[in-house]
Amino acid sequence: xxxxxxxxxxxxxxxxxxxxxxxxxxxxxxxxxxxxxxxxxxxxxxxxxxxxxxxxxxxxxxxxxxxxxxxxxxxxxxxxxxxxxxxxxxxxxxxxxxxxxxxxxxxxxxxxxxxxxxxxxxxxxxxxxxxxxxxxxxxxxxxxxxxxxxxxxxxxxxxxxxxxxxxxxxxxxxxxxxxxxxxxxxxxxxxxxxxxxxxxxxxxxxxxxxxxxxxxxxxxxxxxxxxxxxxxxxxxxxxxxxxxxxxxxxxxxxxxxxxxxxxxxxxxxxxxxxxxxxxxxxxxxxxxxxxxxxxxxxxxxxxxxxxxxxxxxxxxxxxxxxxxxxxxxxxxxxxxxxxxxxxxxxxxxxxxxxxx
Ligand SMILES: [Mn+2]
Numbered sequence: 307x308x309x310x311x312x313x314x315x316x317x318x319x320x321x322x323x324x325x326x327x328x329x330x331x332x333x334x335x336x337x338x339x340x341x342x343x344x345x346x347x348x349x350x351x352x353x354x355x356x357x358x359x360x361x362x363x364x365x366x367x368x369x370x371x372x373x374x375x376x377x378x379x380x381x382x383x384x385x386x387x388x389x390x391x392x393x394x395x396x397x398x399x400x401x402x403x404x405x406x407x408x409x410x411x412x413x414x415x416x417x418x419x420x421x422x423x424x425x426x427x428x429x430x431x432x433x434x435x436x437x438x439x440x441x442x443x444x445x446x447x448x449x450x451x452x453x454x455x456x457x458x459x460x461x462x463x464x465x466x467x468x469x470x471x472x473x474x475x476x477x478x479x480x481x482x483x484x485x486x487x488x489x490x491x492x493x494x495x496x497x498x499x500x501x502x503x504x505x506x507x508x509x510x511x512x513x514x515x516x517x518x519x520x521x522x523x524x525x526x527x528x529x530x531x532x533x534x535x536x537x538x539x540x541x542x543x544x545x546x547x548x549x550x551x552x553x554x555x556x557x558x559x560x561x562x563x564x565x566x567x568x569x570x571x572x573x574x575x576x577x578x579x580x581x582x583x584x585x586x587x588x589x590x591x592x593x594x595x596x597x598x599x600x601x602x603x604x605x606x607x608x609x610x611x612x613x614x615x616x617x618x619x620x621x622x623x624x625x626x627x628x629x630x631x632x633x634x635x636x637x638x639x640x641x642x643x644x645x646x647x648x649x650x651x652x653x654x655x656x657x658x659x660x661x662x
Contacts, residue, residue, distance in 0.1 A: 399422070428605065452532075490602050521533070537662055540662070622641075
């Protein structure tokens with residue numbers, strides 16, 4: 307079944323005549339068009355891609371199953387959508403409630419000729435949860451590029467080098483190895499900056515004795531990667547080694563358990579309990595992980611509240627951490643896919659505590 311046929315099935319489920327797709331990632335997933343600008347209009351009889359003239363050539367080439375229509379210079383999408391509504395007698399038109407501004411809704415409510423605008427939840431995004439072999443190959447390669455970057459960056463991490471230099475080098479290495487772009491802003495956090503899980507790299511110069519946490523990823527054929535490693539510059543002290551070992555133990559316990567059929571929150575609990583039992587529960591504030599695909603953060607999640615069962619073909623990150631104010635932090639993150647009977651870890655970089 308093609309992805310647009312899966313959308314047609316949602317029309318029946320939701321009892322709507324057509325749906326307007328506005329999320330750029332969903333547009334790409336359903337049509338192949340990478341421009342992330344405009345709308346897809348999908349009814350039982352009509353498949354249209356509305357975009358602007360910057361994308362005329364790309365849209366036609368990338369989305370052969372859709373009729374491409376180019377909006378006028380005034381970006382009057384309502385006129386194009388109304389033509390489709392009238393051509394197919396659409397009464398109930400679904401829209402992506404999670405990706406529609408209030409202003410957009412107000413304007414379309416006034417200008418569109420559908421009787422009813424029906425909010426549709428994240429049904430379209432959830433089509434993306436289970437990955438195909440082709441998607442999995444792209445995700446595996448994206449993470450592999452991260453492995454290359456980690457392996458090469460180790461020789462550059464030394465006292466006097468700034469966090470920003472390390473971040474820039476990681477990004478350069480990833481691009482030299484086929485990355486199209488970054489999947490998110492690279493995090494390099496040394497010393498006490500490591501106590502902030504999402505620290506921005508700055509001009510801080512790495513010192514001997516610092517833990518350095520690097521969280522980075524790239525995009526390959528549209529698909530994102532995500533990995534984190536923490537290393538020590540010089541010999542780790544007892545407390546640094548202690549928290550490193552706890553985080554690694556928590557991460558390993560989850561990966562060893564990973565197989566389809568458990569709820570996201572059950573995995574989160576495995577890691578959270580290990581960290582709490584070791585006395586550091588208050589220093590692990592974020593969720594254990596998230597799915598990844600065209601977007602860096604996708605559902606389902608590994609979190610305290612995730613009730614969904616994690617199925618085979620789902621990509622997930624496992625990224626426990628401990629962050630201690632005025633001391634520093636440790637996070638270790640791999641990106642994996644759940645297989646029928648377990649998982650495949652895409653990350654192969656070392657996880658023993660590296661002392662540089
Ligand atoms: Mn992550």
